[in-house]
Amino acid sequence: MSSKFKWIFVAAVFFKYCSGEIKETDQLCKYSLDTCLKNVSVVLNNTELNGIPKSKTDVDIVCKGFKIGMKCLDDYSKLCLTEDQKKTVSDHIIGAKYTFRFLCDDQKFQKDYLKYTDCYRVINTDWDDCTNRFMSLVREAMNSNLTEDIKVLDLCCAKHGFLNCVYTTSKIKCGIEEAVFIQKIADTLSDNQLVSPICRHITLSHCNNTQNVKYNMFIVTLSFLIIIWNNKT
Known part of the structure; x- marks a missing residue:
């Protein structure tokens, strides 16, 4: 996958977790979604955007591509998915x-984001490396x-590894302030x-500790029960 698409892809990588639902829908719906998403490719391929957005121009391009992609997905959901699938x-x-x-829409946040453009340029390759590893682990789990x-546990470990990877490289090459900000973005994205x-x-x-597998599974199971209980109350 071209690094142009990784910023958007990592944002929706957990969407693959429900891919089984989509595979069962009508093929015409899927074809319509794929065709619509090609417009995102056109937007990004006609630019020099590479990796994480590093300028106001990059941000505008990514926002345009993402909004097109979300419109495609929203239309697909309305026409082709059940209420449970939509949720x-x-x-x-x-x-x-x-x-x-x-x-894209919060000018204050965008201004804060653009304060660290020098750091984004420095860590661009590292961001791609962290993202590649994250995507690989997610695909492996799925x-x-x-x-x-166990799949949920693997996804959690993949996410923690991704956040640690982004934070560490940003801290080493830029500083703590930049690292904290970039890690928050990665956390929200995933x-x-x-x-x-x-x-x-x-x-x-x-x-990282295989001796804690049983403890981890206890936490995962307990958390599932808490979430289910909260959804019922």
């Missing part, structure tokens, strides 16, 4: 919507034959209403 899609892309709502609990609440109970140290 699943919404849960998986909520982080992307929040991030781009701030970046394509595995493991139980759903936010998912189904997975993120569970991930808050799993730390990177748990992911």
Whole structure:
């Protein structure tokens, strides 16, 4: 995948978690979605954007592409998905919507974002490396034959690794202030209403210690029960 698309792709990467739902829909619907999303490719391919947006021009381009993509997905959801499927899609892309709502429509946030453009240029390759690793781990988890609990645990560890990767490289090459800001962006981008609440109970140290697998699974299962209970009350 071209690095032009990684900024948008990482925003919706957890959307793949509900891909099984989409595969069962009418092929005409899927064809219409794919055709519509090609317009996003046209917008990005006709620019020199590479990796994370590093200027006001880059931000404007990415926002235009993302809004086209969201319009495609919204139209697809209205015409082709059930109410339950619509909620699943919404849960998986909520982080992307929040991030781009701030970046594209909140002038104060956009001004804060553009304060660190020098850092974005320095970490551009590292951002791509962190993103590539994250996407690889997510695909690996989604394509595995493991139980759903284990898949969620793997997704949490992938997200924690992604955030740690982004923070560490930003801190080393730019500074703590930049690292904290960029990590917050990465955290919001990869936010998912189904997975993120569970991930808050799993730390990177748990992911790195195989002796804590049973403890991790207890936390995952307990978190699932809490979320289900809260949705019922």
